[in-house]
Amino acid sequence: MWRNIASNALTFLVVVVFLFGGALIWAQNEYSASGPLDAPICLQVARGSNFNRVSQDLEEQGAISSGMIFRLGADYTEKAGQLKAGAYLVPERASMTEITDIVTKGGASTCGTEVVYRIGVNSALVQVRELDPAVGRYTEVLEFNPAEPAPTEYAAFRDDMSTRFRVSLAEGVTSWQVVQELGQVDVLDGEVANLPVEGSLAPDSYEVTKGDGRGALIERMQMAQQVILDNAWENRAEGLPYESKNEALTMASIVEKETGNAEERFLVASVFVNRLERGMRLQTDPTVIYGITNGQGVLGRGIRQSELRAETPYNTYVIAGLPPTPIANPGRAAIEAALNPAASDFIYFVAKTLNPADGHNFAATLDEHNSNVAAYRKLEAARPNQ
Known part of the structure; x- marks a missing residue:
């Protein structure tokens, strides 16, 4: 009798192991297979969130077939503790593996509503824009001059926890302009103690969060410019x-x-x-x-x-x-x-037309240059209302 019991127990154990192995293979395939999304979505991951909440959101939006497999896969790949807050574009048919990578790799958010504070050479601008996941393009929601009173709608976008913020510097702005306009960015704190050395700030787009210090952002700009200059200097002619x-x-x-x-x-x-x-x-x-x-x-x-x-x-x-x-x-x-x-x-150049975007005529001799200048003067003389 004991022999029969042992035999049945062994048979049962083999079946359990076989079923478990099959279930594991099936779960792994599900985790890496193309997902059910038939159109891109924007996934919001709030600060302090976890994979349980994210999996529920993904299930509700039809992005994954099983929240449990999604959570187990994140645990198995040791990424469950690497969740990053942000707004992420999840493409159609994205697998659970791909979605896990999207929400754990960090970096700039890729969709949702963002406020961009643009510092230009001639003016500054605040833009509120939103990414349409279906077409992958931003649409402008609001735009205003930061030196003027903000539209009433702006506060709602600014205070929404899911909104992202960027400070964008145009090429050719001066350090004084940057400091002046950063003072208008109402999501930043603190003061810039000293005017940055001219040329030391890298024109680029910088993602910021509410409460970031203006001085700390200046340091980021300076570090970025130093890296660019060092690399270019090392590879100079x-x-x-x-x-x-x-x-x-x-x-x-x-x-x-x-x-x-x-x-x-x-x-x-x-x-x-x-x-x-x-x-x-x-x-x-x-x-x-x-x-x-x-x-x-x-x-x-x-x-x-x-x-x-x-x-x-x-x-x-x-x-x-x-x-x-x-x-x-x-x-x-x-x-x-x-x-x-x-x-x-x-050794010479002069504008081709009255439109700066059209570029310049270049010359190696003074005679050539004088000819180019004469052509430009004719355009000036023919300009309407002059």
Whole structure:
């Protein structure tokens, strides 16, 4: 009898092990298989949330077939403790494996409502926008000048716990402009103790959270710019007429202010490098303007002849070589152009048309340049209402 009992028990154990193994294989396949979503969704993961709450939300939105398998899979892959708060775009047919990776990898949120504080060269702007998961594009909900009273609807977006915030710096803004406009960003705290060194802030888009310090954000911008400059300096072309990284950064800022045309930056840089190498003055208006404004806002008028003749450290019509500091915060592309300029014999350039976006005509001789200038003057003379 005992032999029969032992035999039956062994048989039962084999069946249990077999069933368990089969269930485990089935669960693993379910965890990695394509999911049931037939359209992308925006998944909100609140601060302090856990995989149990996330799995319930995913089940309710039809993104996963089993909350239990989703939770067990996260435990098995040791990712259950790595959940990151945010708003995440979950693509159609995403597997539970892919969704787990999305909500645990961290980084910038990828969908939902966001408020973007844009700091531009000529103005600042606050934009409230929302990503439509179905089409993968942002739609603008609200827009206003931060120097003016905010629309009443803005507070609801700002105070919503799921809203994300970004501070976006345009290429060519000055450090003074950045500090001034950060003071208008009402989700940030604290003051900026000292004006950042000109050129030391990396133009980019920075995700922030409510209560972040303005000083800490400035430090992030400075660290990012230092990494960009160090990498570009390490990979610079040979024989450039710069004695330091600061001189290269100064050149990059001039290139940034002289052209907004990405395709031209390397040619513009070559003109100024060629001028330095030949002992010619740079003769660039943006440096003169910086000497007048000290980077504090836009000049808002033409440069006077007396200002072009004035002997100031930033008047490159008078001084030899580079000015003593950068004249703005250049972006990555301008820094790379300054440290790897195009190979050319150009030493002059002038705008092609009255639209700055159309770029410049370049010349290697004064005769060519004078011809280009004459063509530009004709366009000026023919301008309506002049």
